[in-house]
Amino acid sequence: MRNARFVLGCLAAAAVMVPALAAAEAPENPTFHKDIEPILQRSCQVCHRPNNMAPMSLMTYQETRPWARSIRAKVEAREMPPWHIDPKVGVQSFKDDKSLSDDEILTVSNWVQNGAPRGNPEDAPAAVEFQEFGAWTIEPDVIVTSPPHTVPSEAGDWWGDYIVPSGIPEDRYIKAIQTRAGDLRVVHHALTYAVTDPDALLNDSSEDAFLNEYAVGKNADVYPDGTGRLFPGDARVRFSFHYHSVGEEVTDQTDLGFVLYPEDYEPEHILYSRQLGQAGELDIPAGQVTRHDGYQKMYLPGKLTGFQPHMHFLGTRQCLELIYPNGSTEMVSCANFDFNWHIVYNYEDDAQPVYPAGTTLHVISYHDNTQANRGNHDPKNWTGGGSRTVDEMAFAWISWHDLSEEEYAAELEARNADND
Ligand code: HEC
Structure with missing residues (x-):
């Protein structure tokens, strides 16, 4: 943790600005x-x-x-x-x-x-011992492997998806999960999702549930005791890759390892990750910078654990705001966006924003369809929404769990006490 603790909540809604670092x-x-x-x-x-x-x-x-x-x-x-x-x-x-x-x-x-x-x-400081390449840091009960993908020695970057059966026959809660890239040099990022939509390869479906994000150096996600993510029995695993050529032909197969809770166990808090705040029709005229807004009402109190902006080549920035039931607002995070990097920003446990029932998540997405945007392959044409990489998107992957009214009240009280 680098900075001052940040407390969020309906009653403690005054924005706490982080002091500029001296x-x-x-x-x-x-x-x-x-x-x-x-x-x-x-x-x-x-x-x-x-x-x-x-x-x-x-x-x-x-x-x-x-x-x-x-x-x-x-x-x-x-x-x-x-x-x-x-x-x-x-x-x-x-x-x-x-x-x-x-x-x-x-x-x-x-x-x-x-x-x-x-x-x-x-x-000189003592040399750092980096973890051995490709080691498991958890002991997976189930390992799902992506199909072999050959990355040519020289080629443009490849973004694409594979969907494979999970080998998990009934609903199970996940305790820990880790992605192990087959070849660290070519796997720029790999994101995984549990998908139930039969046409998932065609749709970037909001029914998908985010599982894990891989980038070099990332260890397993081990969820706190009593919390877990549901893997639906009828789901398959979607691997979403960004492969990068390295001057030598390489064939990659990446593993996703699951540690599961026992069969009949249901955790106290279920962690969800979904595409939320999808803006309606995207209208991004040539030569313009646009803003689109999407909204998601949360009917139960809850706690946000992670934020991952999702746009395509024209996306430059996304913000997540909470609109409380009394109409006051609080900006949670803004992140610049680069399609090369899909980064999940996971809040530190004691900084995870809590919100009351009836809060609206507001996702604000900026796209830059001018020549100034280096990611723009086609500044002469209008761009709209769609699932090809040359189409655009505007939503956030939000990770959260619900709270009971009692839990919410207790969280708020504890944070207000800390804040005094
Ligand atoms: C998560 C992995 C990762 C981390 C951490 C990282 N880099 Fe990089 N870096 C890359 C990759 C991949 C590229 C090439 C692609 C790109 O530029 O996005 C790159 C490119 C660069 C380049 C441009 C190289 C060129 O060809 O012009 C520089 C300079 C650089 N990194 C410096 C740093 C420094 C300094 C740090 C730490 C303060 C750092 N990087 C941390 C992965 C990383």
């Missing part, structure tokens, strides 16, 4: 070993090491030095590490947050500006 902490004459290496270890090396998804290794000074200018540009633009939450809006405590603080960004800038000096090798 930039005075950044050293003026940073060196690689003393100041930069610790940042690379925490936020970069999980991907930027040999045989991994990133194009170059940032494990040593020699490997890092030639990239100094490019590192500065990517870090200042907050494009690297890939984490696109707006640090000035809403909740700021997330699980697995590797983003850099303002101080760290300034440290990187100062270092590059001063000629990227190495400094004293004796200042």
